[in-house]
Amino acid sequence: MxxxxxxxxxxxxxxxxxxxxxxxxxxxxxxxxxxxxAIIVLTPVYVLLVTSFKSLDEIDPSHAWTLPNVxxxxxxxxxxxQLSPNMKNSFKLAIPATLLSTVLGSLxxxxxxxxxxPGADFVFAFFLFGMFIPYQAxxxxxxxxxxxxxxxxxxxxxxxxxxxxxxPITALIFRNYYSTIPNDLMEAARIDRAGMLRTFxxxxxxxxxxxxxxxxxxxxxxxxxxxxxxxxxxxxPSQWPVTVALNNTAGSLVTPFNLQMSAAxxxxxxxxxxxxxxxxxxxxxxxxxxLKG
Amino acid sequence: xxxxxxxxxTKRYPNGFEAxxxxxxxxxxxxxxxxVGPSGxxxxxxxxxxxxxxxxxxxxxxxxxxxxxxxxxxxxDIAMVFQSYALYPHMTVAQNIGFSLKVAKxxxxxxxxxxxETATLLAIDGLLDRRPKQLSGGQRQRVAMGRAVIRExxxxxxxxxxxxxxxxxxxxxxxxxxxxxxxxxxxxVYVTHDQVEAMTMGDRVAVLRDxxxxxxxxxxxxxxxxxxxxxxxxxxxxxxxxxxxxxxxVDGGLVVRFGEQxxxxxxxxxxxxxxxxxxxxxxxxxxxxxDLSGSENGGPVLRGAVERVEALxxxxxxxxxxxxxxxxxxxxxxxxxxEALESAPLVAEGGTSFCATFEPRSAVRIGEPxxxxxxxxxxxxxxxxxxxxx
Numbered sequence: 001m002x003x004x005x006x007x008x009x010x011x012x013x014x015x016x017x018x019x020x021x022x023x024x025x026x027x028x029x030x031x032x033x034x035x036x037x038a039i040i041v042l043t044p045v046y047v048l049l050v051t052s053f054k055s056l057d058e059i060d061p062s063h064a065w066t067l068p069n070v071x072x073x074x075x076x077x078x079x080x081x082q083l084s085p086n087m088k089n090s091f092k093l094a095i096p097a098t099l100l101s102t103v104l105g106s107l108x109x110x111x112x113x114x115x116x117x118p119g120a121d122f123v124f125a126f127f128l129f130g131m132f133i134p135y136q137a138x139x140x141x142x143x144x145x146x147x148x149x150x151x152x153x154x155x156x157x158x159x160x161x162x163x164x165x166x167x168p169i170t171a172l173i174f175r176n177y178y179s180t181i182p183n184d185l186m187e188a189a190r191i192d193r194a195g196m197l198r199t200f201x202x203x204x205x206x207x208x209x210x211x212x213x214x215x216x217x218x219x220x221x222x223x224x225x226x227x228x229x230x231x232x233x234x235x236x237p238s239q240w241p242v243t244v245a246l247n248n249t250a251g252s253l254v255t256p257f258n259l260q261m262s263a264a265x266x267x268x269x270x271x272x273x274x275x276x277x278x279x280x281x282x283x284x285x286x287x288x289x290x291l292k293g
Numbered sequence: 294x295x296x297x298x299x300x301x302x303t304k305r306y307p308n309g310f311e312a313x314x315x316x317x318x319x320x321x322x323x324x325x326x327x328x329v330g331p332s333g334x335x336x337x338x339x340x341x342x343x344x345x346x347x348x349x350x351x352x353x354x355x356x357x358x359x360x361x362x363x364x365x366x367x368x369x370d371i372a373m374v375f376q377s378y379a380l381y382p383h384m385t386v387a388q389n390i391g392f393s394l395k396v397a398k399x400x401x402x403x404x405x406x407x408x409x410e411t412a413t414l415l416a417i418d419g420l421l422d423r424r425p426k427q428l429s430g431g432q433r434q435r436v437a438m439g440r441a442v443i444r445e446x447x448x449x450x451x452x453x454x455x456x457x458x459x460x461x462x463x464x465x466x467x468x469x470x471x472x473x474x475x476x477x478x479x480x481x482v483y484v485t486h487d488q489v490e491a492m493t494m495g496d497r498v499a500v501l502r503d504x505x506x507x508x509x510x511x512x513x514x515x516x517x518x519x520x521x522x523x524x525x526x527x528x529x530x531x532x533x534x535x536x537x538x539x540x541x542x543v544d545g546g547l548v549v550r551f552g553e554q555x556x557x558x559x560x561x562x563x564x565x566x567x568x569x570x571x572x573x574x575x576x577x578x579x580x581x582x583x584d585l586s587g588s589e590n591g592g593p594v595l596r597g598a599v600e601r602v603e604a605l606x607x608x609x610x611x612x613x614x615x616x617x618x619x620x621x622x623x624x625x626x627x628x629x630x631x632e633a634l635e636s637a638p639l640v641a642e643g644g645t646s647f648c649a650t651f652e653p654r655s656a657v658r659i660g661e662p663x664x665x666x667x668x669x670x671x672x673x674x675x676x677x678x679x680x681x682x683x
Contacts, residue, residue, distance in 0.1 A: 184379035187346050192393035192440070193367035202392070206383040 052076065052262035059257045075258035079249070079266050082259075085238070086245035087266070089155060090224055093241050094270075097159045098219045101166035105215050106208055107200070108167065109174025114186050114204065115196050124175065130168035135228045143232060154239040158230060162223045170215045177211035178204065213281040221271045242267045295357030295447040295480055296322045297343065302352035304338050304504075312338040314504040315352065323478040325471065326509075327495035329485055331527070335504040336484045337452055343482060344373050344450050357447055369448075372441035376453040378433045380425040380440075386412070387421040390439040411443040414473075431462045438470070442477065449474065449481040455490065467494055488528045492516065500524050517671075522577060522620075522680035525673055531582050531610060533673065534647040536617040538578035540571040549578050549672065552616035556593040556667055566674050566683040576683070577620040579673035580647070582610065585665045587651030594664040599657055600646050609651040613663050619645040620677070 047064050052075055054068040111117060112124050146157055181204070189199040227243040234240055246267050249260050275282070297320040304313040313335040320326045328336040341347040343354060345366025354361045361369055372393075380389050388395075391408045399407075412418040415435045425433055434454060441449055454470070455463045471494045474481050485491055491498045492512045499509040500523075508520045519525035525533045539550045547563050548555040563569060585595065587609075597613035604610075649665035657663055674683040 182377065182379065184375050184377045185381065188373075188375060188379035188381070188440075189392075190346065190366050191344065191371070191373045192396055194392075194396045195367075198396055202396075203381055 048261045048265060051257050052265055054258050056256060056258055075256070075262040076266070078256075078259050079263035082249065083242055083245055083263055083266055086240050086242040087270075089239055090241040090243070090267075090270075093155050093158050093162075093230075094220055094223045097162040097166070097223050098216050100159070101163045101170050101219050102212055102215045104163065104167060105170025105174045106205070106211065108171040109176075109178050109211070110200050110204055112171060113175045113178040114181065114183075115199065124171070127168045127171045130165070131172075135165075139228070139232050146233070154234060154236060157233050158241070161229050161233060162219075162226065165229075166219050166223075169218060173215045173218065174208070174211050177208070177214075181207060210281065213278050217274055217278055217282050220274055224271050225268075296320060296324075297448060297480060297482070298353075298355040299339075299343070300353045300355075302339065302342060302354065303350045304335070304342060304347060305350040311504055313342070316501075316504075316506055318499060318506070318509060320480060320482065322480055324496045325474050325481045325483060325494060327483045327485060327491040327498045328501060329488055329491035329495075329498055329527075330501035330507075332486055333503075334501040336486075336501050338504075339501070340373075340450050340452055340482055340484045343448070344371055345369050370446050371448040371450055372444040372446040373450040374437050374441050374452065374454045376456055378425075378437040378457070380433060380436055382425055385422050385424055386417065386428070386436050386439075389425070389436055390443050393440065393444050407443055411439045414442065415439050430458050431466065434458060434466060438473070442473070446479065449479050451481065451483045453485055454483075456485070456487070463490075470494070489530060492528065498528075500527065502527075518682070519673065520682050522579075522675045522682075525579055525675070525682070529581060531648050533579045533581050534585065534645075535577055535579045535620050535675075536615060536645045536647070537575055537620050537677070538617060539575050540568055540573070542572050547572065549674075551578070551595065552618075554595055554615065554617075556595070556669065556672075558672070559669055562670060562672065568674065568683070571674075571683075575677060577675040577677050577680075579675065580667060580671065582648040583650050584668040584671040585647060585649040586668075587611065587649060587655050587657070587663070587665055592666045592669060594666045595647065595649075596662060596664050597647070599659050599661055599663050602657055602659060604653070606653065608653055609655055609657065611649045611651050611655075611657050611663060611665070612646045613649065613665070615645065615647050617645060620675075 050067055051059065051064065053071050053073070055070060055072050055074060058068060058070070108127070112120050112127075142161060145151075146153075151157055151160065185203060186199065189203050194202065224241075225243060226241075227247065230241050230244045234244070246260075246263050249256070249263050297318075299316055299318050302313060302316040303311065305311050316335070316339055318326070328339060330336050338347060342349050343356075345361070345364070349362050356369060356371070381392065384392065387405075387408050390411055391404045394404045394407060408421070409418060412421055415438055417432060417435045417439065420428065420432060420436075425436065428436065434457075437454065441451075451470075455466050458466060467490060470483075483490075483494060491500075492515075495512055497509060498512050498515050500507040500515065502523050508515055508524050510518075515524060515528055519528065519533075522535070526535065536551055541548050541550055541555065543555065543557070546560070547558045547568055549558055550556075558568065595613075595615055597615050599611055599613050601612040602609060603612075647665075649663075651657060651663075651665075675681065676683060
């Protein structure tokens with residue numbers, strides 16, 4: 001404010017551009033700091049990787065840092081044999097649950113922001129409450145309810161539970177995204193005599209790709225990584241998703257670290273692939289909502 | 294095609310704000326009516342109520358003799374052009390124009406034929422496969438028009454359709470829209486804040502302010518006989534010169550006195566405006582810049598020192614101080630609010646400044662005295678309390 005002493009206070013002072021020289025001095029420091037943090041974060045991943053390529057007799061926690069003397073894929077092979085049925089289960093779970101909950105989310109977002117009904121904000125607040133209810137609180141009631149209504153057991157139960165639990169977050173993502181779409185478009189559609197479903201299908205849905213990417217990544221990751229719902233909702237081991245199976249690779253007498261490490265990497269591979277393929281759309285979608293929402 | 298009638302149309306929002314207060318209007322079949330006024334005057338609200346995009350708080354809306362208050366917008370048979378154009382960004386031009394027909398489940402070849410006809414009419418038939426993003430402002434405007442035209446509706450509603458275009462294109466499209474409207478003969482309500490658009494396009498013009506209808510008449514009548522101070526100040530560019538003045542009796546006749554200067558008034562005018570009742574009283578007098586000219590016409594003159602000169606090419610606008618107080622100070626500035634405010638007469642030292650029209654090559658210099666002769670028949674007088682025209 002030193003320059004604005006005489007100027008009316010209503011005018012915000014324009015910040016002076018920082019001298020170029022200073023910026024150049026700071027930049028390398030920033031990169032060094034970022035590199036340091038990155039190393040700390042990635043250290044466990046390094047241990048995970050090197051251990052997964054060791055043979056069982058080479059494993060010793062005191063040598064966890066060293067590279068394997070003999071590189072072997074045997075742990076990977078064992079992990080794959082052991083986990084592939086469960087990987088398949090996880091796909092059977094995560095793909096339909098993701099599709100259903102994103103479609104539901106876009107419908108919810110639509111009626112909460114663009115084709116509003118009286119009390120839409122109130123309903124939305126209730127939706128959001130759902131995000132703050134811990135899984136543990138509903139474990140027993142949910143199981144009892146499923147049994148009472150004779151809901152088919154196994155993966156369908158888990159799909160249903162995840163779709164319901166995904167309602168708050170997907171509704172939030174789509175509602176925020178749709179509020180960036182100008183209302184004029186909705187009114188133009190009304191003047192063009194389009195009804196609710198026609199407007200959704202022909203005007204809103206084709207513009208929804210960024211929100212679908214964000215919601216799909218979010219849902220796929222959290223459904224794939226979920227452990228608790230799977231543990232209490234699925235009793236038949238042949239239906240377990242990979243997260244539960246991964247937990248069971250812990251032996252009772254010996255701990256096969258190499259197997260566990262490769263299994264853990266295997267189990268997390270699909271979510272990594274999703275991020276690598278769609279990550280930039282994810283950021284773009286998040287930004288679209290953030291800037292104008 | 295149909296006539297529109299609104300009776301006591303009122304819009305009150307839940308917070309108590311009244312955007313429109315008892316608007317009553319009749320719009321004839323095939324007429325182009327312009328709703329004009331400063332921002333916040335309720336013109337867009339009125340349009341949206343006719344469109345069905347806003348609920349009607351009270352009053353009645355008739356289109357083609359049928360009461361439409363509770364008819365859904367999709368059953369009103371109206372088409373609307375939005376200020377933002379509101380083109381569907383993911384559709385091509387052809388899809389944008391044809392969308393309403395697709396919704397109405399018209400056969401595919403009929404849609405294709407009518408889209409092509411409409412596009413030819415609007416000279417955008419070369420752009421049918423493009424998306425809105427690939428179009429210029431003027432082209433988008435045409436697509437928005439096309440979307441309305443293809444419907445062959447009873448009524449066109451246009452909400453500031455030209456305000457996103459640059460000045461030159463705006464003038465051009467103004468003519469095209471008017472010609473198109475005449476050719477199609479569709480009853481049209483056109484909303485704008487631009488009084489030039491209102492004057493040039495409207496068969497009739499309705500001037501609104503703060504939700505109240507001020508005057509509705511032909512552009513010429515509104516310009517020549519504004520019913521109140523607001524209409525007088527709002528319509529016309531540069532705006533009407535307004536100043537406080539007194540009526541006095543001199544040698545049996547009446548004069549209007551601006552500060553030190555007096556102008557004698559013809560008897561006919563005195564009788565027509567009832568100025569006898571105002572002798573010795575202060576009122577607000579106005580004269581349009583073109584009725585205050587540098588050419589000698591033998592009429593009475595106003596004198597003053599030149600403050601500013603604007604050369605427009607075809608003529609010269611000369612601003613000079615007349616030594617009379619600006620009417621009611623801030624009150625009138627507030628009355629002539631909105632767009633006219635910036636161009637309203639400046640309050641100069643020694644009184645308000647008047648704008649006169651001079652010949653293009655007149656020798657006029659800033660600081661020097663000038664004389665401008667007044668076309669007394671075209672003087673306007675307003676009641677300083679009610680602001681109504683006399």
